[in-house]
Amino acid sequence: MPHIIPIPALKDNYIWMLINSDNQHVAIVDPSEAQPVIDYMNQENLTPVAILITHHHWDHVGGIPDLVANYSVPVYTPATETVKFSTNLVTEGDKIELTELDIVLNVLDVPGHTAGAVAYYNEELVFSGDTLFTAGCGRMFEGTPKQMHHSLTKFKSLPDNTLLYCGHEYTEANLSFAGTVEPSNPDIQARLHEVQKLRKSGKPTIPSTLALEKKTNPFLRCEVDSVVQSASTHSGQTLTDSTQVFAAIRQWKDDF
Numbered sequence: 001m002p003h004i005i006p007i008p009a010l011k012d013n014y015i016w017m018l019i020n021s022d023n024q025h026v027a028i029v030d031p032s033e034a035q036p037v038i039d040y041m042n043q044e045n046l047t048p049v050a051i052l053i054t055h056h057h058w059d060h061v062g063g064i065p066d067l068v069a070n071y072s073v074p075v076y077t078p079a080t081e082t083v084k085f086s087t088n089l090v091t092e093g094d095k096i097e098l099t100e101l102d103i104v105l106n107v108l109d110v111p112g113h114t115a116g117a118v119a120y121y122n123e124e125l126v127f128s129g130d131t132l133f134t135a136g137c138g139r140m141f142e143g144t145p146k147q148m149h150h151s152l153t154k155f156k157s158l159p160d161n162t163l164l165y166c167g168h169e170y171t172e173a174n175l176s177f178a179g180t181v182e183p184s185n186p187d188i189q190a191r192l193h194e195v196q197k198l199r200k201s202g203k204p205t206i207p208s209t210l211a212l213e214k215k216t217n218p219f220l221r222c223e224v225d226s227v228v229q230s231a232s233t234h235s236g237q238t239l240t241d242s243t244q245v246f247a248a249i250r251q252w253k254d255d256f
Contacts, residue, residue: 001103001124002020002102002103003019003021004018004125004165006204006206007036007040008169008204009031009032009063010032010059012168013030013167014030014166014167014168014204014206015029015030015031015037015063016029016127016165018101019046020100020101020102024044024045025046025101026048026049026101027051027052027101028051029051029053030052030127030129030167031051031060031061032063033063034064034065034066034067038070048067048073049100049101050073050076050098052105052120052127053077054117054128054131054167055113055114055118056077056078056081056082056083056116057114057130061083061084064084065084068085074087074088075087076096077090078090078109078114078116079091079116080115080116081114090118091107091118092118093107094107096120105122105127107120108121108126108151109151110129110131110151110155111142111147111148112140112144112147112148112150112151112152113130113137113138113140113141113143113148114130114142115142117130121158123159123162124161125163126155126158126162126163126165126210128164128165128167129166129167130167130168131148131151131152131155132155132213132219132220133166133170134164134170134171134206134207134208134217135170135171135174135178135191135208135216135217136170136174136177136217136219137152139250146243148250149222149243149246152220155210155213160209160210162209162210169206171195172192172196175195175216177218177252177256178216178217178218179192181218181230181249181252182230184226185216187212187215188216191216219250222243222245222246222249223242223245227245230249231245231249231252232245234249234252235252
């Protein structure tokens with residue numbers, strides 16, 4: 001497996017770098033800015049082999065123009081979204097073979113945050129962009145609750161030990177909301193304590209594991225009685241299925 005490091009960018013974005021330390025090759029996930037990436041590659045004497053884009057929002061694609069002006073690399077982007085300088089359109093079922101990194105990544109369609117968002121995954125990790133966050137999920141700018149909930153179920157189907165790499169450092173705020181939804185969940189309180197220690201030390205809280213997400217992320221717990229009850233109470237109606245529960249807590253989070 002490549003070595004994976006985050007490059008902080010903008011206010012709270014992470015640009016993910018997949019590095020093969022044996023040959024100094026790197027793939028770049030969601031470069032919101034170019035200069036921090038270029039500086040790091042120069043510092044570490046790295047050669048880029050690919051850019052992977054999860055969705056079209058500016059804070060995930062803003063660095064592409066300067067990167068492709070300096071390096072000749074393929075740019076993988078969602079098939080149904082328009083991203084300038086794209087060279088390879090990808091959709092669910094596609095495989096991306098990065099031979100220089102000795103890794104193959106699969107593509108998942110995960111609409112909801114945007115209409116055509118994708119995730120990149122293998123048996124050990126997933127780059128989820130802004131669809132699934134640590135302890136949360138993205139806002140539905142272009143999708144429906146049904147789409148977003150279905151996308152999240154795809155992440156839940158991945159192995160528990162899958163490492164989750166998402167696009168923003170939102171864990172602490174997301175856990176504060178999760179604790180409001182499930183105030184009696186000890187896993188949420190324990191995780192919040194650990195996350196607060198990491199942030200005070202200036203360290204990232206990502207990656208997480210899907211096992212931890214399933215215990216502490218309310219958006220992956222829409223079938224759990226405590227979440228159903230809390231969502232029903234907050235919305236003032238009896239919610240009977242997990243999509244309704246998801247829609248209720250997503251609206252609750254929007255207003256939080």
